[in-house]
Amino acid sequence: MKIAVVGTGYVGLVTGTCLSESGHHVTCVDVDEKKIATLREGGIPIYEPGLEELVRRNARERRLAFTTSLAAAMRDTEVVFIAVGTPPGETGEADLTHVLTAAEQVGRAIERYTVVVNKSTVPVGSCERVREVVARSARAEFDVVSNPEFLKEGSAVDDFMRPDRVVVGVASERARQVMADLYQPFVRTEQPILFMDPRSAELTKYAANAMLATRISFMNDVAALCERLGCDVDQVRRGMGSDRRIGYPFLFPGVGFGGSCFPKDVRAVMTMARQLGLDFDLLRAVERVNERQKRLLFDKAVKHFGALAGKRCALWGLAFKPKTDDMREAPALTLAQLLAGAGAEVVAHDPVAAEVARPLLGPHVRLAGEPYAAAEGADALFLVTEWNEFRAPDYERLGQIMRGKVLFDGRNVWDAARARAAGFTYFGVGRPAA
Ligand SMILES: NC(=O)c1ccc[n+]([C@@H]2O[C@H](COP(=O)([O-])OP(=O)(O)OC[C@H]3O[C@@H](n4cnc5c(N)ncnc54)[C@H](O)[C@@H]3O)[C@@H](O)[C@H]2O)c1
Ligand SMILES: O=c1ccn([C@@H]2O[C@H](COP(=O)(O)OP(=O)(O)O[C@H]3O[C@H](CO)[C@@H](O)[C@H](O)[C@H]3O)[C@@H](O)[C@H]2O)c(=O)[nH]1
Numbered sequence: 001m002k003i004a005v006v007g008t009g010y011v012g013l014v015t016g017t018c019l020s021e022s023g024h025h026v027t028c029v030d031v032d033e034k035k036i037a038t039l040r041e042g043g044i045p046i047y048e049p050g051l052e053e054l055v056r057r058n059a060r061e062r063r064l065a066f067t068t069s070l071a072a073a074m075r076d077t078e079v080v081f082i083a084v085g086t087p088p089g090e091t092g093e094a095d096l097t098h099v100l101t102a103a104e105q106v107g108r109a110i111e112r113y114t115v116v117v118n119k120s121t122v123p124v125g126s127c128e129r130v131r132e133v134v135a136r137s138a139r140a141e142f143d144v145v146s147n148p149e150f151l152k153e154g155s156a157v158d159d160f161m162r163p164d165r166v167v168v169g170v171a172s173e174r175a176r177q178v179m180a181d182l183y184q185p186f187v188r189t190e191q192p193i194l195f196m197d198p199r200s201a202e203l204t205k206y207a208a209n210a211m212l213a214t215r216i217s218f219m220n221d222v223a224a225l226c227e228r229l230g231c232d233v234d235q236v237r238r239g240m241g242s243d244r245r246i247g248y249p250f251l252f253p254g255v256g257f258g259g260s261c262f263p264k265d266v267r268a269v270m271t272m273a274r275q276l277g278l279d280f281d282l283l284r285a286v287e288r289v290n291e292r293q294k295r296l297l298f299d300k301a302v303k304h305f306g307a308l309a310g311k312r313c314a315l316w317g318l319a320f321k322p323k324t325d326d327m328r329e330a331p332a333l334t335l336a337q338l339l340a341g342a343g344a345e346v347v348a349h350d351p352v353a354a355e356v357a358r359p360l361l362g363p364h365v366r367l368a369g370e371p372y373a374a375a376e377g378a379d380a381l382f383l384v385t386e387w388n389e390f391r392a393p394d395y396e397r398l399g400q401i402m403r404g405k406v407l408f409d410g411r412n413v414w415d416a417a418r419a420r421a422a423g424f425t426y427f428g429v430g431r432p433a434a
Contacts, residue, residue, distance in 0.1 A: 001024045001025070001078050001079060001178075001181070001182065002024070002025045002076050002077050002078055002079075003016070003019055003024050003025065003026045003027070003077060003078070003079045003080070003081070003182075004026070004027050004028075004029060004070070004073040004074045004077045004079075004080040004081070005019075005026060005027070005028045005029065005080070005081045005083055006029050006030075006070060006073075006080065006081065006082050006083065006084060006102045006105075006106065007029075007030060007082065007083040007084035007085070007098075007102070007120075008028045008029070008030040008032075008035055008036070008039065008045070008066065009046070009083065009084075009085065010046060010048065010151075010153055010156060010260075010326070011083040011119055011120070011149050011151065012028060012030070012081070012083030012084070012119070013028065013039075013044065013045075013046070013048075013051065013055070014048065014051065014151060014156045014157060014160050015081055015083055015119060015149070015160065016028040016064065016081075017051060017054045017055050017058060017064060017157075018054070018157065018160045018161055018186075019182070020058040020063040020064040021054055021058055021063075021161075022185040022186070023063070023185075024063065024182075025062075025063050026058075026063065026064050026065070027064075027065045027066070027067060027072075027073035027077075028064070028065070028066050028067075028073070029066075029067055029068065029069070029070045029073045030066075030068065031068065032045075033068055036066045036067065036068050039055065039059075039066040040066050042055075042056050042059070046324075046325065046326075047323075047324060047325035047352050047353075048153065048154070048156050048157065048323075048324070049154065049155070049157070049323055050157045050158070051156070051157055054157065070102075070105045070106070070109055071108070071109045074106070074109035074110070074114075076112070077114060078112075078113070078114060078115065078178065079114065079115045079117060079178060079182065080106050080114060080115070080116055080117065081117045081118075081119050081147075082099055082102045082103065082106065082116065082117065082118045082119060082120060082130070083119040083120060083149070084098035084099055084101075084102050084120055085098050085120070086098065086099060086120045086121055086122055086264075087264065088264045088267055088268065091271055092267035092268060092270060092271040093123060093268055093271040093272070093275075094121065094122055094123055094264070094268045096122060096123070096126060096129070098120075099118065099120050099122060099126065099130065100129065100130070100133055103116070103129075103130045103133040103134050104133050104134075104136070104137070106134055107133060107134035107135070107136055107137040107138045108137045110134065110137075110138040110139060110140050110142055111139055111140055112140050113140055113141045113142065113174075114138075114140065114141075114142045114143075115142070115143050115145055115175045115178045115179070116130065116131075116134055116142055116143070116144045116145065117144075117145045117146075117147045117179070118130055118144065118145070118146050118147065119147055119148065119149050121148060121149075121205050121206065121209075121261070121265060121268075122146075122202055123202065123268065123272055124199050124202045124203050124272065125199065125202070126146075126202060127144050127145070127146045127169060127198035127199070127201075127202065128144075128198070130144050131144040143170070143171070143172045143174065143175035144198070145168060145169065145170045145175050145179060145198070146167075146168070146169030146170075146198040146199075146201040146202050147166070147167065147168050147169070147179065147201070148167055148201060148202065148204065148205030149205075150163065150164070150165075150167075150205070150208065151163075153259065153260075153321065153323070153324040153326055154321055154322060154323030154324045155323070160186070161186060162186070162191070163186060163187070163191055164191060165187075165191055165192050165193070165194055166183045166186065166187060166191070166192075166193045166194065167194050167196070167201050167204050167205070168183075168193060168194065168195050168196070168201065169195075169196055169197055169198030169199065169200060169201025169202065170195060170198065171197065171198060176195060179193070179195075180193060205265075206265055206268060206269045206272070207269070209261055209262055209265040209266070210265060210266055210269045210283055210286075212250050212262065213257055213262040213265075213266050213283075213286050213290070214282065214283070214286050215250045215251060216250060216251075216252070216253075216254075216256075216257045216262075216290075217257075217285070217286040217287075217289035217290055217293075219233070219237065219251050219252065219253045220253045220254070220256070220289050220290070220292075220293045220429075221289055222236060222237075222253070222430065223253035223429050223430025224430065225430075226430035226431070226432075227430055227431075227432075227433075230432050230433075231430075231432065232430075232431055232432055233253055233412070233429070233430030233431060234412060234430075234431065236430075237251050237252070237253075252411070252412070253412065253429045253430050254293070254331075254410055254411050254412070254429060255293060255294060255296060255297060255331040255332075255335070255384055255410040255411070255429070256290045256291070256292075256293035256294040256296075256331045256334075257290055257320075257331075258294075258320030258321070258328070258329040258330045258331050259320040259321065259326065259328060259329055259330075260326060260328040260329065262329075263287075263290070263329045264329075266283050266286055266287055267287070269283055270283050270284065270287075293331075294331045294334040294335070295334065295335075295338060296410070296429065297335055297382055297384075297408045297410050297427075298334075298335055298338040298339060298342075300408055300427050301313070301339070301380060301382075301408060302342070304380075304406065304425070304427070305379070305380075305406075307342075307343075308339060308342040308343060308344040309342065309343030309344070310343065310344075310345070311344045311345070311379040311380065311404075312344070312345045312347065312377055312378045312379050312380075312403065313339050313344045313345065313346050313347070313378060313379065313380050313381075313382060314347050314348070314349075314368075314374040314375045314378035314380070314381045314382065314402075315332060315335065315336060315346065315347070315348035315349070315374065315382050315384050316348075316349060316350075316371055316374065316375075316381065316382065316383050316384065316385070316387075316390045317332060317349075317350055317383060317384040317385025317386065317387055317390060318330060318332040318333075318336075318348055318350035318353045318354065318357040318361075318384065318385060319332075319350055319352065319353035319356075319357075319385050320332075320385070321385065322385055322386055322387045322388065323352075323387075324352070324353070325352045325353040325355075325356045326353070326356070327353055327356045327357050327360055330353075330357075330385075331384060331410075332348070332350075332357070332384040332385065333357075333360055333361070335382065335384060336348065336361055336365045337362075340362070340364035340365060345366075346364065346365045346366065347365075347366045347367070347368050347374045347376075347378065348361070348365055348366070348367055348368065348374060349367065349368045349369070349370060349371045349373070349374035350385065350387075351387055351389060353385075354367050354369075371389065371390065371393075372394075372397060372398070372401060375398055375401055375402055376401050376402075377401070377402070377403050378402050378403060378404070379402070379403050379404035379406065380404055380406040380407070380408060381398065381402065381406070381407050381408070382408045382410060383407070383408070383409045383410050383411055383413065383414065384410050384411075385411070386411040386413045390413070391413050391414075393414065395418060395419060395422035395424065396422065398422075398424075399422055399423055399424070405423050405424045405425060406424065406425045406427075407419055407424050407425070407426045407427065408427050409426065409427065409428045409429070410429060411429075412428045412429055412430070412431060414426070414428075416428060416431055416434075420434050
């Protein structure tokens with residue numbers, strides 16, 4: 001099939017590349033000329049494991065192309081994906097400006113039967129709004145389909161290639177067949193394509209993210225309880241997760257959830273509910289717990305040190321999760337700002353996200369090119385993002401180069417007993433004090 005993808009961000013670029021990998025001819029479009037130039041030169045504008053190699057190969061084999069011209073990308077196209085950003089508007093509702101602009105441009109370029117697939121995360125009813133906008137200028141028949149994306153950053157290619165399920169909200173049999181053909185290579189084992197009405201598909205995306213965020217805030221509250229009761233949240237988590245009705249994923253307590261999706265999608269669901277006269281109290285609590293959690297390591301440091309002025313604090317990890325350079329709503333930003341605001345000297349290291357983080361951190365946070373360089377002379381070391389290279393630190397070396405011997409492990413990945421045996425004061429999240 002000939003496919004166009006509008007928007008070459010995390011979702012659009014992964015979608016376009018994976019579809020070309022399955023043999024289709026894909027043209028990715030973006031208004032950002034710099035992104036398109038980078039892609040045309042064989043680079044990729046984001047860090048996503050495994051993606052660059054796939055982009056290069058499919059481009060070389062002429063199944064994947066990049067352009068800033070949507071009209072050119074849509075020539076003879078049977079399917080066009082819309083994968084542009086839906087940032088939160090002022091009231092918390094998803095801002096549809098980019099989606100509707102893209103829909104308008106797509107409408108003008110339609111010259112043959114086309115399936116318009118919305119992949120962006122959008123409020124219920126958006127599919128219908130896209131249909132109305134496209135209808136104003138389309139010169140041929142078309143259908144609009146809702147196909148929310150569930151990939152996670154850091155494992156996006158794998159998630160797309162082997163999805164737990166594919167959700168397709170579709171009203172027409174013709175479009176349903178096109179979508180079934182398109183996704184068939186990715187659901188060859190037992191994973192289903194779940195066909196449903198477009199409104200239900202749109203809500204499924206928000207409900208899934210809100211549920212996952214709820215699990216995380218729930219565990220962060222369980223961790224707080226553990227600290228006060230002298231329990232170990234790791235053991236409680238294992239005990240809970242082994243119940244098949246609960247399961248293990250997304251039960252890790254930490255420094256709060258960040259990223260471009262959970263915070264904005266939780267807010268969007270609350271706004272959607274409020275506009276309908278419903279109070280989604282549960283999600284208000286999820287958000288409140290998350291705000292508290294982003295401050296947790298700072299509060300622990302204040303409790304331990306008293307005043308932080310003049311203390312040197314080293315941060316390992318800045319990205320909102322490992323294996324990405326995405327800094328959107330990263331908990332590290334909150335921690336760095338709080339520490340710097342309290343007069344501490346902050347030095348941070350991230351293996352990938354440092355350049356993206358630099359302008360967001362402000363002048364008071366220094367970046368180090370290497371983890372131990374960040375820890376040099378520090379009074380305390382904070383683990384914020386659990387990159388693999390931070391998981392087994394050299395405690396002896398840290399003991400020699402740090403000024404103080406205090407560790408704040410925001411992800412519970414360090415061995416508390418080993419750290420304490422090496423003379424460190426160790427604080428985790430929901431782990432018992434020594
Ligand atoms: N990032 C994720 O992990 C993820 C996962 C699932 C769903 N989503 C959802 O997918 C959507 C896209 O997210 P993202 O993270 O890929 O966004 P992004 O900000 O990384 O990328 C969006 C891209 O769209 C481009 N764009 C905007 N308007 C355009 C237009 N009219 N024509 C062409 N290009 C245009 C922008 O220049 C940008 O490059 C959002 O709704 C998001 O909520 C994101
Ligand atoms: O047990 C856990 C799991 C995650 N997190 C945090 O939660 C945030 C989000 O992590 P993750 O979900 O792995 O990354 P995203 O790329 O934001 O993916 C989420 O958001 C995407 C955009 O909607 C969806 O497509 C995915 O299914 C959904 O997992 C990060 O800050 C993680 O550190 C925890 O604190 N504890």
